[in-house]
Amino acid sequence: MKKEIQKLLQQAIQSAFGVDFDAEKIKIDYPPEGMGDFSTNVALVLGKVVGKNPMEVAEKLQSELSEKDIFEKIETAKPGFINFFLAEETLRNNVVKINEEKNKFGNSEIGAGRKIHLDFVSANPTGPIHVGNARGGPLGDTLANVLEKCGYMPFREYYVNDTGNQADILGHSILGDAEAQYSGEYIEDLRKRVEKGDPRKTGEEGAAIVLEEIIKPSMEKFGIHFDNYFSERELQKSGKVDEILSALKEKGYIFEKDGAVWFKSTEFGDDKDRVVVKSNGEKTYFGTDIAYHVDKLERGFEKLVDIWGADHHGEVRRTEGALKALGHGNKLDVILTQFVRILKNGEEMKMSKRAGTYVSVDDLIDEVGCDATRFFFLMHSADTHMNFDLNLAKERSEKNPVYYVQYAHARIASILRKAGDFLKSDFRNFLKSDFRMHKKERVLIFELLKFSDLVEEISQNYAVHYLPQYAMGLADKFHSFYDECRVIDENNLELTAQRLELVKAVQIVLAEVLKIMGISAPERM
RNA sequence: GCGCUCGUGGCUCAACGGAUAGAGCACCUGGCUUCGGACCAGGGGAUUGCAGGUUCGAUUCCUGCCGAGCGCACCA
Numbered sequence: 001m002k003k004e005i006q007k008l009l010q011q012a013i014q015s016a017f018g019v020d021f022d023a024e025k026i027k028i029d030y031p032p033e034g035m036g037d038f039s040t041n042v043a044l045v046l047g048k049v050v051g052k053n054p055m056e057v058a059e060k061l062q063s064e065l066s067e068k069d070i071f072e073k074i075e076t077a078k079p080g081f082i083n084f085f086l087a088e089e090t091l092r093n094n095v096v097k098i099n100e101e102k103n104k105f106g107n108s109e110i111g112a113g114r115k116i117h118l119d120f121v122s123a124n125p126t127g128p129i130h131v132g133n134a135r136g137g138p139l140g141d142t143l144a145n146v147l148e149k150c151g152y153m154p155f156r157e158y159y160v161n162d163t164g165n166q167a168d169i170l171g172h173s174i175l176g177d178a179e180a181q182y183s184g185e186y187i188e189d190l191r192k193r194v195e196k197g198d199p200r201k202t203g204e205e206g207a208a209i210v211l212e213e214i215i216k217p218s219m220e221k222f223g224i225h226f227d228n229y230f231s232e233r234e235l236q237k238s239g240k241v242d243e244i245l246s247a248l249k250e251k252g253y254i255f256e257k258d259g260a261v262w263f264k265s266t267e268f269g270d271d272k273d274r275v276v277v278k279s280n281g282e283k284t285y286f287g288t289d290i291a292y293h294v295d296k297l298e299r300g301f302e303k304l305v306d307i308w309g310a311d312h313h314g315e316v317r318r319t320e321g322a323l324k325a326l327g328h329g330n331k332l333d334v335i336l337t338q339f340v341r342i343l344k345n346g347e348e349m350k351m352s353k354r355a356g357t358y359v360s361v362d363d364l365i366d367e368v369g370c371d372a373t374r375f376f377f378l379m380h381s382a383d384t385h386m387n388f389d390l391n392l393a394k395e396r397s398e399k400n401p402v403y404y405v406q407y408a409h410a411r412i413a414s415i416l417r418k419a420g421d422f423l424k425s426d427f428r429n430f431l432k433s434d435f436r437m438h439k440k441e442r443v444l445i446f447e448l449l450k451f452s453d454l455v456e457e458i459s460q461n462y463a464v465h466y467l468p469q470y471a472m473g474l475a476d477k478f479h480s481f482y483d484e485c486r487v488i489d490e491n492n493l494e495l496t497a498q499r500l501e502l503v504k505a506v507q508i509v510l511a512e513v514l515k516i517m518g519i520s521a522p523e524r525m
Numbered sequence: 526g527c528g529c530u531c532g533u534g535g536c537u538c539a540a541c542g543g544a545u546a547g548a549g550c551a552c553c554u555g556g557c558u559u560c561g562g563a564c565c566a567g568g569g570g571a572u573u574g575c576a577g578g579u580u581c582g583a584u585u586c587c588u589g590c591c592g593a594g595c596g597c598a599c600c601a
Contacts (some may be wrong), residue, residue: 380538
């Protein structure tokens with residue numbers, strides 16, 4: 001709907017002022033209550049361009065657009081806003097559309113089938129996944145769902161650091177020697193099952209078991225299905241890393257110093273150059289990571305999205321730099337998730353795998369449930385530092401707004417069960433095209449209409465936390481409608497038919513939002 | 526010291542440079558003989574860390590300061 005209005009405005013600007021204004025740059029907002037359904041500030045922007053009073057510009061555009069029948073009316077306000085009020089018919093058509101398109105409502109084609117790669121969670125396979133690492137899980141998974149809905153072809157991948165230093169540390173821990181760092185039941189278990197020998201080899205074997213028996217089940221439990229678990233060890237074996245490094249060398253971005261091989265990341269804004277091959281001949285994490293990113297591009301992905309914990313922010317510059325050096329600028333988007341601070345008895349728990357003082361994602365799911373956990377993580381924008389009070393975890397799960405949303409869905413299911421026979425008949429024959437809408441109905445329908453714009457917006461700005469916010473808003477509008485508007489009225493079949501259509505549309509959208517978030521939409525609860 | 530991310534009611538968090546800064550929890554007052562009260566209606570509670578600047582307009586952008594987290598390895 002926003003796009004439609006943008007286009008109309010663009011045409012109006014053209015015919016009123018002879019100015020060619022990029023439709024994409026016309027901002028369409030939701031104004032405060034009572035001021036219409038949509039608003040725009042173009043007149044304020046345009047005022048400067050054409051050298052006229054914004055109010056004057058707004059009024060000119062208003063009269064230019066006043067004949068369009070998707071609007072009931074258009075108003076101008078104070079500094080130069082233009083406010084649009086949709087016609088009831090526009091809204092009514094939208095309800096029909098949702099019922100026709102079902103779960104395809106809100107689908108978009110802006111992705112145009114482009115392949116997009118998402119790398120998330122990717123915690124080291126050295127033990128259970130803790131809540132800090134887990135935050136990126138629902139985020140990446142949900143973002144992939146959104147992208148898919150917008151016509152992209154997303155691919156979910158977990159990068160497994162199954163060799164190198166991490167494997168050594170795990171190896172030492174299994175061997176229980178002086179350099180051991182991890183402990184816990186799973187280490188005891190590995191000790192019995194892994195053949196002891198070289199720390200590296202022991203660690204690699206252990207990592208394989210951790211991946212299969214701890215990490216994968218944990219992700220499945222969290223509702224996340226990766227398309228692939230990508231092995232760093234395999235990548236190194238393939239010779240790909242050397243290939244990429246020599247490509248960088250040819251372009252002059254590689255030099256040797258102190259027996260090591262370096263990448264000139266300072267040429268890309270990094271504060272120092274970075275080692276890619278250590279003096280002992282082993283590749284650094286960064287060295288192989290460059291190859292990993294190139295490998296992804298060579299697999300046909302046009303866009304790469306990496307979701308990293310905030311402790312990796314220092315790597316953004318150098319990774320982007322390496323890609324740019326190889327002629328792949330602007331193909332990588334990095335989303336950083338800030339840390340989750342865990343509070344227990346009012347005090348912060350330092351999350352340490354070594355000290356064993358971390359909370360695993362499995363524990364969290366067992367405690368509060370998958371739906372509530374996902375919703376909680378998704379609610380907050382990635383760049384806020386979250387506090388999570390474990391003592392309130394259980395209580396929080398009962399107070400979690402996810403139930404508010406699910407309840408709305410279940411309530412509708414209940415209404416539809418009750419209306420069963422009528423729904424099975426040709427109840428649509430009772431629909432009238434000129435029915436007067438209750439105030440709450442109008443508000444609710446408008447909320448439904450926002451969905452398509454929202455999904456498309458998220459596919460571009462990755463602001464996944466808008467989804468839970470939207471879901472709560474929609475549930476809120478529904479509950480409020482429910483309280484004032486009786487759906488089933490045997491003495492008024494026209495009204496009943498109209499409201500059943502509406503309620504079905506609400507259920508469709510609620511179910512779809514929940515599905516995108518990877519959260520169940522219960523018929524009963 | 527340098528860099529990244531933040532600082533919003535008592536608590537947890539929203540707010541594409543826009544209009545009266547929004548929700549939830551907690552607190553207070555009302556509301557079920559009809560579709561599910563896990564709900565609804567309403568109320569109190571915020572000089573958006575501080576100080577400047579940019580402009581028609583700043584929680585948002587810029588500068589400085591204060592405070593928090595995270596980085597600053599031939600570890601990942």
